[in-house]
Amino acid sequence: MAYQSLNTQTEPQTREAARWTGRQHGYDRWMRRLFAISATAVTAVIFAIVLFVGWQGAQTFKDVSFTDFFFSTEWNPSSDNPSFGAFPFLYSTVLLTLLSVVLAVPLALSGAIFMAKIAPRWMREILRPAADLFVGIPSVVYGLIGLTVLVPFLGKLFGSQGYGILPAAIILAVMILPTILSISEDALRSLPGRLEEASLALGATRWQTIWRVLLPATMPGIMTGVILGMGRAIGETMAVFMVIGNSPKIPGSLLDSTTVLTTAIVKDMGNTFYGTPWNNALYLMALVLLLLSLGLILLIRVVAKRREQA
């Protein structure tokens, strides 16, 4: 390298400078290695999680058959003849996730359209930090609101205890609202201006332009937001735990106490010892949650690829 040839000169200052430059190149190489190692470490973490949780969860099948775990509705882990049917948890998880998305999407999408296309500047400057704040509020605080406000309210309204999927879905809808809103808003903003201009120039009203041109064009972006929201709803634990009632059965109605995968883990983990079938079953549920979330990420990649092709 060029800086090494300077070493032949005898002036001490030049030699000192050459040594300094050489050292800098050494640091450069070492830092590059360090950065690559940290990137590898991040990759190792996700593999370790899948491996460890998967391995521990798979131990369940030593005591419980595959069909019993996924299709039986009998969850009775502490009796003398224990049964480990996780179907009610799976069922409620799917139902809760879909219901919360159905509740959140109309409001989130309207909010996104409002912020991207209709709201004046000052209004946007209130709404954006407000949405950020929604994200920042810890999930237990949402749970507390659900427990102290929503559950009594629904109980009085429908004459039941008030626990169940409905209050959980309402709380989750509020929690995933900002996710769907901000991603849809970004998608709407990133559309090329010519779409809107052409539509307006053809004499369409603003509403017609939004409904017939902008919304269809931004569909992949909206889908990404909705899928991310679903991911958050599937994995949410504490807020749901406080309002869903926690009975291990298939709910008779939306206001009947039930349990989802996440809350089943939290509820039982404290009662079990490491290595027992019961404990392993909880790890298997965590594995199911993990695979569901990873599946959603794959789905987002598929949607994004389709957007690139379009």
Add this chain to the structure above:
Amino acid sequence: MTKNKLADRAATVFFWAMGLLIIAILAWFLIRILGRGLPHLSWSFLTGRPSEVRAGGGVGPQLFNTFYILFLSLLFSLPIGIGSGIYLAVYARKNRFTELVRVSVEALSSVPSIVFGLFGALLFVNWLGFKFSILAGAATLSLLNLPVLVRVTEDAIRSVPASYWEASLALGSTRWQAVRKVLIPSSLPTLITGVTLVAGRALGETALLIYTAGLSVSRKVPDFDPMAMGETLALHLWYSGSSSLAPDAKEIADASAALLVLIVLGLNLLIAIPGRIIQKKLSGR
């Protein structure tokens, strides 16, 4: 024509209503939480010891644990998170390995926090023998922080104009010199904002900590021993809200919720505003 115009008017009114509704929901949330909780906040609540069966328990150790665990988790995750972010933004070429790192970061950010919790309970609590402790909680929490830190760092570094980087290299700097003296200083405000986001999320985390940090606290306050049990404020709120036996559990839950929201709000203001000032200073005027 009038029909279309009418529909357009109606739509405008509708979207305004929806926008206002979203703000109204948030405002109601804040008023309800702060209005219920603030009256119960007092010095003795903030510093006092929790009480299991009698009224008048405080959250002193929980408050301490919250920040201690946050600090430790950032200590573990910042170097690795920022390092990987820099790697992706500066060094990574378009190859299989880079793609793998990107997919991993995405996958990691989708992992539900309860799954992190079980992983931590398996690896740190059981296999490495940390028991339920502040250390186990912080180590698990640092895994949750990682993907967000990577993304925030990469975005922050990429937001620096390419001309800075090119000018630095053209002056003969090595890449590491350019990263240290040019890229990091000029992306610092964005970086700080990003770390605030991570911290805010970590402060309110519960599902991950129940079976790693545990649900009780050390007898000493403050106890810097990382092997002590480390119930945090958010965990205490959950416990008071759902299963505590104390007669004033409701008030404790309300006050803890208000305190938690105040901390998150304060964190945002405290760090977001200086971040903006630094940005102004760095951009010259």
